[in-house]
Amino acid sequence: MESERQPLLSIGDEVPGAENQSHSLTNNLSKGPFSSFVADEADIGPINGVQDFFRELLVESKKLWYLAGPAVFTSLCQYSLGAITQTFAGHVGNLELAAVSVENSVIAGFSFGIMLGMGSALETLCGQAYGKGELDMLGIYMQRSWVILNTTALICSVFYIFATPLLKLIGQTTAISDAAGTFALWMLPQLFAYAMNFPIAKFLQAQSKIIAMALISGVALVLHALFSWLLMLKLGWGLVGGAVVLNASWWFIVVAQLMYIFGGACGRAWTGFSWKAFQNLSGFVQLSIASAVMLCLEVWYFMALILFAGYLKNAEFAVDSLSICMNILGWTLMVAFGFNAAVSVRVSNELGAAHPRTAKFSVVGATMNSFSVGLILSLILVIFRGEYPSLFSGSTEVKDAVYQLTPLLAVTIIIDNVQPVLSGVAVGAGWQAYVAYVNVGCYYVFGIPLGLVLGYKIGLGVKGIWLGMLLGTVVQTLVLSLMIYKTDWKKEASKAGDRIRQWGLP
Template identity: 40%
Template sequence: MEGNMKESLLDFARDEAKSSLKKRIWSEMKKVLIVAGPAILTPFSTFGVHVVSQSFMGHIGPTHLAAYALVFTVLFGFVLGIQLGMVGGVGTLCGQAYGAKQHEKLGIYLQQSCIILLVVCVLVTPLFVFAAPVLRALGQDHNIADVAGDVAPWFIAVVFLYGAMYDCNAYLQSQSKNFVLSCYAIVSLLTHVLLSWLLVVKFEFGVSGVMSSTCLAFLIMNLGQLLYMVSGGCKETWRGFTALAFRDLGPTVKLVVSSGVMICLEFCYNMILILLTGKMENAEVAIDALSICLIITGWTTVVSGGFLSAASVRVSNELGRKDAGAAKFSIVTTLVMSVSIGLVLMFVFLMFKENVAYLFTRNAQVAEAFARLSPLVAVYVLLNSVQPVLTGVASGAAQQGIVAYVNLGSYYLVGVPLGVLLGYVFNLQVEGVWSGMITGIGVQTTILAFMVYTIDWDKQVFLAQKRINPRFVGDETTHYSSNNNSVTAA
């Protein structure tokens, strides 16, 4: 009788533990999706604007498609890497301040980031003004570079609009308030599709028609964000413009710059891939095929990028709340969700294969070249469901500086040399170049996984408190409960 009672109690305890774990997992999944959903939908629409632009460029002519791909991937990709990296830095600060309930600091961090990004946008403007000679100097086909020179000046407006858009998006995302922005993003994408069709197909305005529609699409997103912020959507965190944004810029600049370097090294990786391809035989076909591959991988990056944002926000929020255990639990949950979706996307892509190419080109040679690259795209999709989440975790813990070194070594000491070796020495052409680059991503993912696994999260809680409140009293031996926010001395 007593034995049966003990077994019943043990069974009850196990059932309660399972039920509690299920509730905790479901609760964390909802928190992740609140951030990841809009964080996927907004860049999905944003990237969709570029996909639509590239598609209409491709129907103008293959040279225009290659030119747009060069400007977007090489010049704009370089600038976008810096911008998104810097936005990630301010997202870390906003997330930790919001977790610590220091709401007034979020508006200050946003304004500081806008000041820094405005300076960066002005500094990079000459890249687009002198795009043609820059691309020729980088060894690209002169005919493609000349057409790129007509496309690039339009990107100056896009650069400024992008910087403001993602800056505000990171600020709202740290508060899980970016769902409204997804609606504006969808409206802008649909507007772009309709307007591009009218200007290019009906009225035959060519490049100017595509690019003016592109600029309008990003203007709609910016106006939507601004309207939401000033109309009371962020009462707790937006107190209006303040001169405090010009004080204590140093620490913000340091974190934002290191974050910019981290992401820029990733974006430059794709830039180098295009540049190496542009030096091969039949460069126009190779660039067109590769640009379609990058569109496909770009779509998957949008999904994994949503989980990157979710990982960064959830980790930074929990560190701000002094809960190391919740931060670790969130990492595992987010990673499992991202990999599951990555596997589904990989299998879906393998089912359709080269048929996708005809959405962007009518050239059979380009479609055939794309088909040869399909297996590499599948591998990239799988790796890309893991690596961004790990990067988001590091960003949430303000480890951007370390990740920058990891990216530098993995990409430029492993990936690029191996790609050159396989592509040029072994004459595997673009397949060889991309194989080497994917190997670099594999090395990066492995190192990041080890780094995240070995992070001392109690120490990260302490550092987060010092970051958002320099007068915080404590030392690195202070430990924080995994179940509550109480502090205990080691």
């Protein structure tokens, strides 16, 4: 039972008995197919009755919040860096605000999705390697990901260099395109900070060193706010000051985390740079691309909502109200992303450690916890639906539109607090390629066409577009739930060992 074994996850410690677990799992896997797989004896026992369920749920919830709490804080801090720059840009001028908004949402947003997605491959590999006790592989995996992501950053830099003509091509005004294009050029260092940061984040998450990440991100946020005010407003540097501070903030996070790693905090997980990082890259690239496609299809899905709203009658009110709702949704998604990271670590660690029943139960615990948080946030919005729109706009029409959209927003928050958890399970188990196909079907074959029919053909406007896309998310959530329900967790634990050996040290 859980009370008879040491916790798998603790900051600064290696997996208890990791070497023995690794030896045991290797022996099990070497005997043949997964039918001969034998779970590690530290796996939880069968759940017999309500008392067993809630006892294990309490234990699992503690582990999840131990990871999810700092992960949520880290996500909020890093999400706030661009938001603070955008806020100060609004005090510089309307054109500057538009330039930062467009660069953040279109150019940087596009690249952010690709880079974060490709970096998510490490959630699978580092998490499973750590759970199995193959700590030496974590540093090699991170270095391989640096090679792949920095190469990807070089490719994505084309969007930054040619941002002005690209923005004009999609219909932005000449003034906004010129300003945003200039700002994009200044923000090229941020792109390469993404390439370094995302592998570092997954490397640290796999070892449950979340608090260190949270502290560094918190310090970065405070310094970012202070120097943004100083350079952009007090010294009058404007957008140049914003670019300097935003780049510096992201690189501060990267350098601080590297100092933490190089200082010996990760033990055997980091033994220095190695040429082995350039070996076995092909399979690593495939998983990275699958991860990027999976995540980008999700990130771009709701970005399309605002795009389609721009073609409606009274488009200004539709876009303004949607922007407010998407802003709120973005903040609440940081909570979901925290649980996404936590459950990905839990599932990958437990599969790697040959604990299939614990991996399965961690999915149940994460889903219940994240759903409860989403439900509470949604109830708060519904209760204060008549008051909170005034925080974002003084326009009566916009406030009325936000009021009308709040029920849809509330339901979306609940669904989006479950869906990322299921996606985190998929990443932890290495199902990225399968989920990418699911996303194409549910989002782009079903959700968007249904939203366009409801919005334009039926005449429901922005509500119809949003409703169709929300139903696409519901279908995707149901499909992922069915996949997880039908999963043979012993087989997944066996696959984890195969994957570690396949992409391990020569």
